[in-house]
Amino acid sequence: MPTPPIAVDIDGTLTRSSGMGIDPRVLDPLAKWPSPVVIATGKSFPYPVALCQFIGTPERVIAENGGIVYVDKETIKLGDDNAVTALEEEYRAAGYQFGWEGADTVNRWRETELAVARSQPLEPLTELANKHGLEVVDSQYAYHVKDPDISKGAALKRAAELLDRSVSEFVAIGDSANDVSMFEAVDTGIAVGNAADVAKKAADYVLDKEYATGTVAALQQIKAGTLQGSTDCE
Template sequence: MAPPLALDIDGTLTTPTHQIDPRVFEQLPDWPAPVVIATGKSFPYPIALCHFLGIPERVIAENGGVVCVDDQLSFQGDRSTAEAAIDRFETKGGDLGWGEADTTNRWRETEIAASLDADEELLRSVADEFGLEVVDTGYAYHLKTPGVEKGDGLRAVTEQLDLDPSEFVAIGDSINDVSMFGVAGESYAVANADDRALAAADTVTEASYFDGTLSVLESLVADDY
């Protein structure tokens, strides 16, 4: 039987130009086991993806800060402290780099993200002042509460679904997927993954981006028959 999945979005379900690969819409709606979308993006993004895929809203967002399972919603992390840190960062001349509308953070519940063009040294210095950590996912700098991870989110999801984390196959590409790899029973890093994800995964795919993810999905289906 095909296993349940925990899937990152950026770099994993996307093309090299950061678009959702259209083949995602062919593969995931009919997957015969639970699918969890696990991302560093703010909560509305994975919820919207589930909606357009037509799959249940089973989501780990904001690097584990938000968990939603079949209408059960929980939060970890302290956005208010992150906001105070960003106020200090901006007072010292820092810029998050998203423009005035800042749609990256507008709906973020538990952390704040800065563009990779932001002043990393200053951001990390301010984070230390406020007891926060900065995670570079390769797509943004995430200013977050220490100890809030995707792996913890996966444990929370599996408890809600009455499944064992070891039943899950996790696929990702970044440092924020490492904790999820440690919780899932089987883990894959796509070939474009960063060094930390490559080292943590049980298997590294030959192909990159969704080509790599698709190769895993196809092999899991083949093993099922």
């Protein structure tokens, strides 16, 4: 049976159990994966591209929770970021900060959304988002303010088209609320053991193992055709 293409999140999915830093055990399995690998993240555009370069896999990424799709040198920017820019200006004018120290590399190269630290108050951010027709998604690592029509799932459909594949062929692996749309778009969605409850409920399989340990186990099982995990996700 052919090995399916995969779409995989970064934070909480390819990272160590501390949640910080890529676990090096995921690098070889991704580099040697025989079908397309799409890195799908809430991080800004440069980060997943750099990760692909370090892994040694073709640059196929979904960035900013679906705001940007980049596959084999073709870039698609989804959604209208004008409302995000207006919210950002009003948020600053109201005296709020994004919560990132220094040069704010979290948002510095972000093109289609805004990421606010979870240490910042959620209510005023949500109020402004509603005013501008935007939504706030909690990835467990940041509050992401974005166009509600943008999602990892919708972006994966575009990425699949560029790869001349059906999105249903993909296996998606993730851990957060922003991965739910990917699970809904594919036939097989896998939540690692540390996943948020909303992600576990949307997944077809929930692993016992957490973070990158879970992802490595999932990749081994997918390739062997022995995928295991709870399917009682209600």
